[in-house]
Amino acid sequence: MSVVESLSNSMSIEVKESCEETAQRGRGRPRDEVARTRILEAALEVLQEVGFANTTTDAIAERAGASKATIYRWWSNKAAVVIEALRKQxxxxxxxxxxxxxxxxxxxxxxxFVEFLTGWRGRVFKAFIAAAQNDPAFAESFRTxxxxxxxxxxxxxFERHKERGALAKNVDLELLLDAMYGPIYFRLLAGHGRLDAxxxxxxxxxxxxxxVTS
Amino acid sequence: MSVVESLSNSMSIEVKESCEETAQRGRGRPRDEVARTRILEAALEVLQEVGFANTTTDAIAERAGASKATIYRWWSNKAAVVIEALRKQxxxxxxxxxxxxxxxxxxxxxxxFVEFLTGWRGRVFKAFIAAAQNDPAFAESFRTxxxxxxxxxxxxxFERHKERGALAKNVDLELLLDAMYGPIYFRLLAGHGRLDAxxxxxxxxxxxxxxVTS
DNA sequence: GATTTACGATACTATCAAGTTTCGAAAACT
DNA sequence: AGTTTTCGAAACTTGATAGTATCGTAAATC
Known part of the structure; x- marks a missing residue:
């Protein structure tokens, strides 16, 4: 069993649904939640294959077996679809x-983390970071x-480790996290070396x- | 005096001019090298301001006070201009x-490196990395x-430091470089913390x- | 059954940008 | 002077795509 799988039951961050749009009980035909899911999944697939710059709403609609009208009925623009898809993931x-x-x-x-980045999600992730450099909305979502x-x-x-005495109190946790994850991000984006276990x-x-000596 | 300035006289990597186009002695009016320089500088300026996805040849031409015809006379496409400009820098x-x-x-x-990334060149650099995630030509140039x-x-x-005994022979230099530069790249791209001295x-x-203990 | 809303399909518009072409002028060589 | 090549300016063509509008149908409520 992989490390990712072995941890997949741990607590996950619940993202609050932003829109009141979800399944509002009214008169007519209700929103097709299956189509919604398919659209978000399709958005990630296309994004991962061609990058955000080359992602088109037509491609997302076709991949999802949905209509562009449906996409624009529920999302204000292309970026909104992709950002929500990324947040869901x-x-x-x-x-x-x-x-x-x-x-x-x-x-x-x-x-x-390396396992997470290897393969499918790694490409999604790279596309996310690239988009964040060109579009403030993506940058904000990426950070937040x-x-x-x-x-x-x-x-x-790590705070608990400090309290247990396993970690010195004066260790800068921000710096520690940068030291851990920085090299991983670096290889992911620059591709100058292997990114493996x-x-x-x-x-x-x-x-x-x-x-040890800090 | 800044660290960058104090080091600016060190050996720099000479990039071989790829094209035979440069100043070939022939009959007619020779290539305007000033315009060439202006175009490359303008490309970097525009790139740094709006990112590659939003960089247009019209904007580059206007900024350079040149004509699009001149650009396409010497570069095959938009990406070629920007890549050469980045290589020059x-x-x-x-x-x-x-x-x-x-x-x-x-x-x-x-x-x-942090000083290099602070301000003007940092934005160029971010745009470079972002473009490298979407376009293989940029990725190749970025690595190479x-x-x-x-x-x-x-x-x-670092090899010399090893020979001098200041650095243990068994230190993985690739890993060492990733540990040094990874966190810097990380903060540059994710923007979650200060990137300063x-x-x-x-x-x-x-x-x-x-x-010390390795 | 009537009404309301969402759906997929498709055509459509509008915009934007890459790359080309034309043109008159300038700068070199012969 | 004549020739050749480049230049800047600007008009142009072409293709792609974001977003809208239309339409007939499906799924819910009243």
Whole structure:
């Protein structure tokens, strides 16, 4: 069983539905929630294949077996669809290691993250980051919905390690997280080296070494 | 004097001119090298302001005071202009610390890199990385012209530190470089924390701590 | 059954940008 | 002077796509 799977039952961040649109009881035919799901899934698929710059609403509609009219009935524009799709994925796929052992936690977190990025979700993720550099709406969502919640969760775990005495009180947790995840992001985006379990292990080892004397 | 300025006389990587187009002696009016320079500079300016996805050839031409015909006379397409412009900047702005002292080198390199990214060039750089996620030509140039040369140069410096005994022979230099630069890239792209001299110092300290027991 | 709303399909409009062409003028060589 | 090539300016063509509108149908409420 993979690390990601073994952690998938951990607490996930619930994203509040922004719109009052969801299944409002009224007169006519209700919103087709299946179509909604298909559209969001299709958006991620297309995004992952061609990047946001080359993602078209026609492609999303065709992939979803839906109509463009349906898309624009529920989302104000193309970016809104993709951003909601990305947020949905975030709320599902954020396993996080919390075993009680510091060394173990660090390794499992890095291992799980690399596994998360390998393959399908890695390409989605790259597209997300790229879009965030060109469009402020994506940048905001990337920070608010992805980066910050994960960091807060990780910081809580590390705070408990501090209280248990496994981690020195004066360790800068922001810096620690950057040291852990920075190299992973770096290889993901620059592609200059392998991004696999061995690398995750090495980064973890190095991070832990940097803590012993701090 | 800034770290970047103090290092700006160091060896820079000479990029070979790809095209035989440059100043071929023939019959008619020769190529206007001033216009060429203006076009490349304008390309970077526009890129840095709006990102590659929103960069238009019209904007580049207008900014450069040139004609689109001139652009397409010498470059096959829009991406070619921008990629050459980025390559030109790389060949100029790659100061690298090599003082002979390991701790000093690490801190100066990180300091110089953060300074490089702060302000104008940081935005160019972000646009470069974003484009690399959507367009294979940019990705190739990013690795070949930017990442790899810098890493090779840094690895040579660290190899000398190994020979001097300042650095353990078994240290993985690829990993070391990822640990140094990964966190910087991370903050540059995710924007979740400050990217300043203090941060560079902290990353350097942490990196050095991770080396002492390795 | 009448009404209301959503649906898929499709045609449509409007915009924007890449790349081309034309033209008169300028700058080199012979 | 004549020739060749480039230049800037501007008009132009072409293609792609975001977003809208229409229409007949399906699924709910009253």
């Amino acid at each position: 975030v709320s599902r796929d954020t396993p996080f290691a919390d075993t009680g052992d510091l060394v173990n936690d660090i390794h499992l977190q890095l291992q799980g 919905d992805w980066i910050l919640p994960r960091r807060e969760e990780a910081k809580e775990i 061995d690398f995750a292990k090495s980064v973890g080892d190095m991070t832990i070494r940097s803590l | 790389v060949s100029r702005d790659t100061p690298f610390a090599d003082t002979g002292d390991l701790v000093n080198d690490i801190h100066l390199q990180l300091q110089g 012209d930017w990442i790899l040369p810098r890493r090779e140069e840094a690895k040579e410096i 203090d941060f560079a110092k902290s990353v350097g300290d942490m990196t050095i701590r991770s080396l």
